Amino acid sequence: MDLRPDPFQQRLRSAVDTVLTRTGDLPAQLADIGVPSLGAPERLGGFALGLSADIVVNERLGHGLEPLDSYRATAFALDLLDCDGAPTELLAEILADLYKGTRHAVVVGARGGGAVQVRDGGRLWGESESLPAGDIALCIVRTAGEDGAAWRLAIPEPGTCVTEPAEHLGIPASRLRFHGAPSQSLPVTTAHWQRALAAARIRQAALLLGIADWITDVARAHVNTRTQSGKPLVERQTVAHRLAVLIGEGEGWKLLLNKAAWEFDRGGRPDAAAMLAVAGEHAQLASRIALQLHGVRGMLAHSTAASVYRMVAVESARLGTPAALWREAGSAA
Structure with missing residues (x-):
């Protein structure tokens, strides 16, 4: 398989980044470029482009520190609603509101x-x-x-x-x-539930890796300008080494995320519990390191480092804590 972003993913990434530079109602602006319907099931009026599109959107939302949990919650609900016997014919007006971003x-x-x-x-x-x-x-x-x-x-x-x-x-x-x-x-059958949950976990992993990527960039910029004892923090081996490891691991987890989405879209069963566990642990580590490198300034309630630390604490446990996810992945192995 080719893990490089395809042209559509690149254009989608650019479009979401452009939306994130604007002010105004984010869900409505994402709806203007068709984001809510990209991964929605065909029988519910969506385009069913799969997780390969969804992870791009969620990774950029994470990188922009705009978690927009309602977007992933809606995708999760629509996946569960996409089953034989669901009264979808009665939901046309509601589905239209979901795709316009006005409700979730x-x-x-x-x-x-x-x-x-x-x-x-x-x-x-x-x-x-x-x-x-x-x-x-x-x-x-x-x-x-x-x-x-x-x-x-x-x-x-x-x-x-x-x-x-x-x-x-x-x-x-x-x-x-x-x-x-x-x-x-x-x-909703057990198999249907498990597949919808796996998709939700892969989307959540994309969000967390996006957040981790952003706060790692912030920490890297900080240590390149912050001096201690007369020299930049980045010149201290322990600081530079930890950031280098963090950056390298982050790139590796993003490759694994793309592989998981690719397998899922082709009917496979990637280990979504393990994928979300590593993404959660990586985001937690990145936010802790950033908080530590910013020192007392980073512990102020309004600081970027502290805000991201709180955000990661919430998002890394939304669909299961890393510890619980590892236990689930281990029991299924």
Whole structure:
């Protein structure tokens, strides 16, 4: 396989970078260049270009420090909705809003736990985990019931589904409270769930590697200008060596990410849990090193290094901590 970016990926990367230089509503501006529909399933009106396109977008969002969690949450939900028997014919208006970037979809209960229950003829009760902030148009809910776990499709309605603003380490989020919200059964098989989860993890890995790449560049620029005891920090072997290792490993993980996306798009089963684990660990390491190299200045709450450290702490655990992902990858080997 050829791991070099193809012309389409290069143009997509350039287009996303251009959007990130503008001010205004980021989801709407990404929608203007067609980003939300690029990887969406064909039966839902998308172009189904696969993860090879998705990872480009997410890596650039990470590099621009614009995580836009709602974008990946929507992609995850649409992957689960892309199944035989899903009532897609009733969702045309909602799908149009998703592709315009004005609203987004979420997956509730992706990490298990059964906080939402289904009873009373398909009505949902309970509270979601932390979700991306914004206007939620559609929920794919993993529920707990008398017959075990099941998947439900819910359209939030006033009175039965309340969206509460939240915050996680300074990053805006939201929670959903279901009070008898109506829902429909969604026939998601175990194989379908596992494949959708794998795709979501590869997208998340791309985001984390983009964040790590950016904060590594910031740390490199800092040590080239910051002096200590009369000479630049970069001239100290321990500093230069750690940054060189970090840069080299980052390039290697990006190659592995492209390989995982390439295999997935061709029907393969790359180890997405391991891919997200290494991306999470690499981003955590990069943010720690940057924080240390910036010294006291980097520990100020408003500093770039501290902001990225908090961002990585949230994003590296969104679909499982690295430790939990390694255990999962090991048990599947």
